[in-house]
Each structure stands twice: as C-alpha cells, then as structure tokens.
Amino acid sequence: MKTQEKSYVAHHVDQLKPSGIRRFFDLASQMEDVISLGVGEPDFVTPWNVIEASYHSLEQGYTSYTANAGLLELRQEISKFLKGQYSVEYNPENQVLVTVGASQAIDVALRAILDSGDEVIVVEPSFVSYVPTVRLAGGVPVTVDATQEYAFKIQAEQIEEVITPKTKALMICSPNNPTGAVLSKQEMEKIAKVVEKHDLVVISDEIYADLTYDETYTSFASITGMSERTILISGFSKAFAMTGWRLGYAAGPKSILEAMTKIHQYTIMCAPTMAQHGALEALRNGKNNVLEMKTSYRQRRNFVVKSLQDMGLSCHLPGGAFYVFPSITSTGLSSEEFAEELLQSQQVAVVPGGVFGDSGEGYIRCSYATSMKQLDKAMKRMRRFVEQKVK
Amino acid sequence: MELLKLLEKNGRLEVETIASMIDLSVDETNTMMERLEKQSAILGYSTLINWAKVLEYEGVTAMIDVKVTPTRGAGFDVVAERIYRFPEVKALYLMSGAYDLSISVEGKTMMGISRFVSDKLSTLDSVVSTTTHFVLKKYKHDGIIFEDNDEQDKRMLVSP
Numbered sequence: 001m002k003t004q005e006k007s008y009v010a011h012h013v014d015q016l017k018p019s020g021i022r023r024f025f026d027l028a029s030q031m032e033d034v035i036s037l038g039v040g041e042p043d044f045v046t047p048w049n050v051i052e053a054s055y056h057s058l059e060q061g062y063t064s065y066t067a068n069a070g071l072l073e074l075r076q077e078i079s080k081f082l083k084g085q086y087s088v089e090y091n092p093e094n095q096v097l098v099t100v101g102a103s104q105a106i107d108v109a110l111r112a113i114l115d116s117g118d119e120v121i122v123v124e125p126s127f128v129s130y131v132p133t134v135r136l137a138g139g140v141p142v143t144v145d146a147t148q149e150y151a152f153k154i155q156a157e158q159i160e161e162v163i164t165p166k167t168k169a170l171m172i173c174s175p176n177n178p179t180g181a182v183l184s185k186q187e188m189e190k191i192a193k194v195v196e197k198h199d200l201v202v203i204s205d206e207i208y209a210d211l212t213y214d215e216t217y218t219s220f221a222s223i224t225g226m227s228e229r230t231i232l233i234s235g236f237s238k239a240f241a242m243t244g245w246r247l248g249y250a251a252g253p254k255s256i257l258e259a260m261t262k263i264h265q266y267t268i269m270c271a272p273t274m275a276q277h278g279a280l281e282a283l284r285n286g287k288n289n290v291l292e293m294k295t296s297y298r299q300r301r302n303f304v305v306k307s308l309q310d311m312g313l314s315c316h317l318p319g320g321a322f323y324v325f326p327s328i329t330s331t332g333l334s335s336e337e338f339a340e341e342l343l344q345s346q347q348v349a350v351v352p353g354g355v356f357g358d359s360g361e362g363y364i365r366c367s368y369a370t371s372m373k374q375l376d377k378a379m380k381r382m383r384r385f386v387e388q389k390v391k
Numbered sequence: 392m393e394l395l396k397l398l399e400k401n402g403r404l405e406v407e408t409i410a411s412m413i414d415l416s417v418d419e420t421n422t423m424m425e426r427l428e429k430q431s432a433i434l435g436y437s438t439l440i441n442w443a444k445v446l447e448y449e450g451v452t453a454m455i456d457v458k459v460t461p462t463r464g465a466g467f468d469v470v471a472e473r474i475y476r477f478p479e480v481k482a483l484y485l486m487s488g489a490y491d492l493s494i495s496v497e498g499k500t501m502m503g504i505s506r507f508v509s510d511k512l513s514t515l516d517s518v519v520s521t522t523t524h525f526v527l528k529k530y531k532h533d534g535i536i537f538e539d540n541d542e543q544d545k546r547m548l549v550s551p
Contacts, residue, residue, distance in 0.1 A: 025549040038549035128551045177551075295393065299412035306411040349549055370544075372401070376408065 016135060019128050020355030024339065028349040035378040037366040038349040040177065042241040042322070046278070047289040050240065053281030054274045062273055068265040070098025070249070071276050077283040078249055086209070086219035088227060090251040097261050098271045098279075102207045102235035102248035103129060104264075109203050109231045109250055110137035110169075112259040118168035123154045124357030125325070127177045127205070131357075139168070145359035148327065151316050152181035156190035163194070169201040172220065175208035178356045178365035179325040180301075180318020185218040192223045201256070202230045207248070208321040210239035210290050213298045215319065221252070228253050231260075238321075239290050240282040245275040297322050300368040300375060307379040308366075311386045322369040325353065329362045331389040339364055346381035394423060395432065402436035441537045443529065452481075452497050452526040453504050456490040457512070458519040467491060470517040479507050490522070501525065 007014065021038075028034050069075060075092035082088050090096050099105040106129070114120070116138040122130045124143045134141040142162050146154040159170060172191070174183040183191075195202055204220040221230040235248025250260060264270075282289075301318065308315040308326045315326035328338045335352035342348050351367075353360030368375060393413050397404060410420040427433045442448045462469045467485050474494060475483045482495040494512075498504040508523055529537055 019551065021549055021551050025547065028548040034548060036544075036546075036548045039546050040550045041546060043544070043546070299393070299397070302414050303408060303411045351549060372404075372408075372412075 012135065016132050020336075021128060021351060024343075024349065024351060024355075027340070028343060031343065031347060034343070034347045034349050035370070035374050035381070036349040037368070037370060037375075037378055038351045039367050039369060040323075041243040041369065042238060042293065043369045043371060044241040044293055046240065046242050046245070047282070047286060049285055049289075050242065050278045050282045054278035057277035058274055062277060064273065066098075066270045066273050066276060068270050069096065069261050070271055071273075071280070074098055074276050074280050074283075075249075077280060078251070081283050082219075082232070082251060086217065086222055088219050088221045088232065088251070091254070094254050095251055095257050097250045097257055097264060098276060099235075099248045099250060099264065100268055100271050101237065101246040102205065102233050104246075104268065105231075105233045105235070105248045105250040105260075106130070106171075106203065106205065107133050107137070108260045108263050108267075109233065109252075109256070110134055110139060111263055112256055113169060113201050113231075114139040115168075117166065119164060119166045120168060121159060121162055121170045121200075123159075123170075123172055125152070125176075125178050125353060125360035125363070126171075126357055127173060128355060130171055130173075134171075140166070142167070143357060143359075145357070146176075146179070146181065147359065148314075148316065148363075152176065152179035152325065153183055153187055154191070156187075156194045159191060160194045160198075163198050163200075167198065167200060169203055170195060171203045171205065173205040173207075174220070175212055175318070175320025177208065177321055178323050178351070178353065178360065180321045180323045181316075182212055182215070182217070182319030183220075184215065185223070188218060188220055188223050192220075192226050195229065196225055200229070202226065204230050204232050206232055206234045208238050209234060211294055211297060211322060212320040213294070213301065214317075217320075231256060236279050236282055239293075240279075240286055241293065242275075242278070242282065245272075245278060247271055247275045247279050297368065300370075300372060303372070304366065304368045304375060304379065307383070311379075311383040312390060313386065322367055324366050324368065325360075325363050326366070327363050331386060333389065335361055335364055342382065342385050346385050348378045348381050348385075394420070395427065398424075398433065398436070402438070439533060439535055441529070443537070450497055450499060451501055451504060452495065452529075454524045454526065455494040455496060455508065455512070456486075456522040456524075457492040457494060458490045458521075459492060459515075459517045460519060461491075462517065470515065473515055473517075474512065477507070477511060479504075 075096040078096050079090045079092040110133055114137045118139050119142050120134045120139045122141050122143050123146050131141045144158050144162055146152045209217050221227045221232045231250055231252040233250050236242040304324055305315055305317050313326040318324055335354050339350050339352040351365040353363030406417055406420055410417045459470045461467050479496050480494055481497050484493045486493050513521055
C-alpha cells in the first residue's frame with residue numbers, strides 16, 4: 001500500500017505554478033556547446049570601480065547593518081540621480097527605500113498596498129514574478145495583453161476595460177521584459193488619465209530605464225499627477241551590470257514608502273552593506289560605464305533584429321532592455337516546441353514566450369546580452385533551423 | 392566614431408555585420424571605411440597576438456628611455472625620425488618628465504637588442520643617454536588582457 005506523504009505546504013503556495021523558465025534551464029544545463037540567448041542579465045562584469053569601492057568598504061570595516069531604508073548617503077545619491085535623469089523628486093529621508101534587488105521592492109510594494117482580495121492589473125507578457133507576487137501578497141492578479149499589433153504597448157482603453165471596484169493597482173514595466181517595448185510619454189499620459197479617474201496606485205518597474213535606445217526615457221512618475229500615486233521601482237542590476245549584488249530601490253509617496261520600510265525592517269532589516277557601498281560608487285562615477293554598455297547593446301540589438309527579419313521571422317524593433325521578441329508562428333510550432341527543438345537540434349537556448357503569460361505564446365524571447373561572436377553563431381544556427389521549418 | 396571603435400576591438404568584423412550594428416546600409420559603411428582609410432584614420436587591420444603562447448617564438452621586448460639633444464628649428468622630430476626608421480623599433484613616444492623619448496624595441500634575443508642599443512642608438516649624435524628595461528611578462532596590451540578569465544561566461548544558462 002502506498003501512503004501519500006503529508007504535505008505541510010500552504011495551499012496558496014502549492015497553487016502557484018512553477019516558473020516555465022526553470023524547466024528550460026534544466027534542459028539546457030544537460031547539453032554541451034549551448035549558446036544561450038536565454039539569459040536575463042548583462043554579459044558584462046560589474047565595472048571595476050564599483051567592485052573596488054565595495055572591496056574598500058570591506059577593508060575599512062563597513063560590515064555592520066545600515067539604516068533600515070539603506071545608507072542615507074546612498075538614498076541621497078538615488079534621489080539626486082532620479083531628479084537629474086528623469087526629473088522626479090523624492091525626499092531621501094522618507095521617500096526612498098533600498099531593497100534586495102528590484103524584485104524585493106516589488107514584493108514589499110504589493111504587500112504594503114494590498115488588502116486581501118484587492119485586484120492588481122498586470123500587463124502581459126510580463127516578467128515571470130509579477131503574478132505570483134501579487135498572489136503571495138493576498139491580491140488577485142488580472143492580466144491584460146499587450147499585443148504585437150500595438151508593438152507590445154498596452155493601450156489605456158484595454159486597462160480601463162478590466163477595472164472593477166476592487167482594482168487597487170496597475171503594474172507596468174517599461175522598457176519591458178520580455179518584449180523590450182518602451183511606452184512613450186503620450187502613451188503614459190493616456191494611461192495616467194485612466195489611473196487618476198479610477199484612483200489606482202501604479203507600480204512602475206523601471207529597472208531597464210537606462211537601457212532605452214531610440215528616445216529619451218520618460219519615467220511614469222514624472223507624468224503630471226502621477227508622482228503621488230506611483231511607486232517607482234528600479235535598481236542597479238541591469239544598467240550597472242550588478243545582478244548578483246542584489247540591490248534595488250523603490251521611491252514614491254511618503255505614506256506608502258513608510259509602510260514599505262516597516263515591512264522591510266521586519267523582514268530583511270537592510271540590504272547588504274557592501275553592495276550598498278558599491279552602488280554608491282556606481283551612481284557617483286558610473287555614468288560612462290553605462291553609456292558604453294548601452295552603445296554596445298544597441299549595436300547588438302540592431303544586428304539581431306536584422307538577422308531575425310532576414311530569416312523571415314516577424315520582429316519589431318524593441319526600444320529598450322536587451323530582449324527581442326520575434327513571432328515564430330510562421331514555423332507552425334508552438335513557442336515551447338520551437339524553443340525545445342531549437343535547443344535539441346542547434347544547441348541555441350531561447351525562452352518560449354508562453355512563460356511570460358498567455359499572450360506571449362507564439363513568440364520567443366532572445367536576449368542579446370551575449371558577445372557578438374556568440375550572437376553571430378547563434379543567428380546562423382537559428383537561420384538553419386527556421387529554414388528547415390518554413391519551406 | 393562608432394565604426395572606428397568597433398573595428399578597433401575587432402578588425403575582422405564583416406562589413407554586413409558592422410552595417411547592421413550601426414544601422415547603415417552596406418554601401419554607406421563601405422564608403423565610410425574607404426574615407427577613413429584615405430584620411431589615414433584607419434591605418435591597418437592587425438591581429439593582436441599573445442606571442443608567449445607560441446612555443447616556437449623566442450622574441451624579447453625592451454623599453455628604452457632615451458635622453459636626446461633636440462635640433463634647432465625641428466625640435467625632437469629629426470632625431471625621432473632617425474630612430475623610428477629602424478625596423479626593430481615598434482613604438483616611439485615623446486615624453487614629459489625625466490627623459491625625452493620612450494622606445495619599444497622587439498628583437499630575437501637580448502644580445503640582439505643590446506647590439507641595437509650600443510651600435511645604432513647610442514652612437515647617434517643627438518642621443519645623450521639610454522636606459523634599457525627588458526619586458527619579463529605581458530599582462531595587458533592595447534586594452535586587451537592576456538590570459539583573461541572574464542571570457543568565460545559565469546552566468547546561468549537561462550534566467551528570467
């Protein structure tokens with residue numbers, strides 16, 4: 001007789017779907033000579049001056065806790081940076097919180113604003129953790145689809161359609177992971193009208209803001225009337241190539257940020273001190289590093305988009321981040337099949353669009369944060385694969 | 392500018408690839424490269440070799456600090472030219488500080504370089520003194536780190 005092992009896992013956690021990315025990671029890890037376009041992080045190592053500043057802080061003995069909200073010096077630099085870069089003003093004393101990656105900032109933001117059953121509008125395709133984090137915070141995720149028809153930019157009307165009396169917040173991410181789409185100021189203004197009319201809070205994930213290639217970046221918080229209802233989330237991972245340092249931040253209205261700091265204080269205490277010292281250096285002297293990396297990403301984006309279009313895949317030119325999101329429907333395969341067969345037959349790893357939400361089905365995410373040499377090889381292999389499929 | 396930086400890093404990039412990277416047509420890119428070659432902004436397309444990895448190769452490099460007497464009317468240029476014409480001289484700079492010219496010399500053996508210094512360099516009229524330093528190991532050259540471990544991708548294969 002088989003006895004079933006008793007599960008002690010909470011029901012609502014048990015209900016969460018495991019991330020589809022995990023399965024692909026396992027598959028790809030078993031193979032050799034894989035070129036991965038599946039990586040959601042920069043291929044650069046953190047700039048040396050940042051690493052050195054962190055070393056120095058350790059040598060100086062800065063190994064204790066910092067203030068809960070993070071080093072005041074760092075919050076001041078963040079506030080200065082946001083003002084200089086995006087013309088949004090935050091008081092470093094009570095409107096900025098340094099977190100363990102932007103991911104934690106999202107988690108804390110949701111927990112600070114949601115009561116059980118509150119609805120949160122999530123624009124899909126989206127970063128894989130939005131929907132689960134909303135659930136874990138007791139909220140109900142309501143997804144809306146940004147489609148290729150509008151270059152993966154969500155339209156204000158689409159948001160308005162799903163608003164109910166229970167809707168508390170809207171989550172947006174521009175430049176977007178996985179589509180690379182960037183909302184323009186005009187598009188944001190339209191969304192802002194809907195947000196104001198229905199009194200919503202906006203969680204604006206701006207982690208890729210510095211990697212915007214074709215136009216000047218607009219922060220959602222800078223739109224008239226939005227700063228008092230927007231939680232701006234960003235961090236050091238992408239622009240400064242500091243993913244492993246786990247350092248992000250949130251900025252927003254005082255009341256929300258104080259609530260977030262309260263949760264952060266009880267659950268995390270403070271973000272790692274040596275990482276905070278590195279981040280300080282990144283903000284003070286890292287501008288040129290970012291510009292250099294940005295130029296390199298833009299060149300690679302142009303190359304990859306052109307290669308994909310040349311092999312016959314429909315692909316829009318993404319305005320930011322380091323992803324392209326081509327349609328693979330012409331091959332007659334589902335995104336999952338495409339990714340799996342491509343991996344097996346050509347050893348190129350991409351992420352099937354379906355893992356970013358139902359509307360990602362029919363697309364794949366290719367990250368071009370990989371050396372030109374590898375990209376060139378990967379595009380050749382992919383071309384061979386696509387040509388076999390589309391006859 | 393973007394084109395030059397790309398080529399400086401990798402002289403073997405194909406024109407088609409460069410064109411797509413900087414969002415120009417292949418023809419425009421070719422014209423631009425020809426123009427830069429004509430202006431001598433692009434002087435050549437060379438390959439950086441870590442000779443230490445080539446077992447058959449037994450070359451030596453030396454850096455020589457040279458003090459010279461400048462020529463009236465032409466300054467350091469005349470003596471500099473006398474020196475850089477020697478094929479052994481791989482690089483030559485006019486320096487501020489304790490000496491005037493910095494020369495990088497490559498030879499097959501230490502003896503060969505010694506002979507160059509004693510027979511050819513020191514005997515020039517304008518040369519007042521020389522100090523020769525032999526290079527023991529090259530770690531980084533023209534911005535490229537030899538024996539670089541950074542090339543290895545330390546990231547996970549797939550991540551969100």
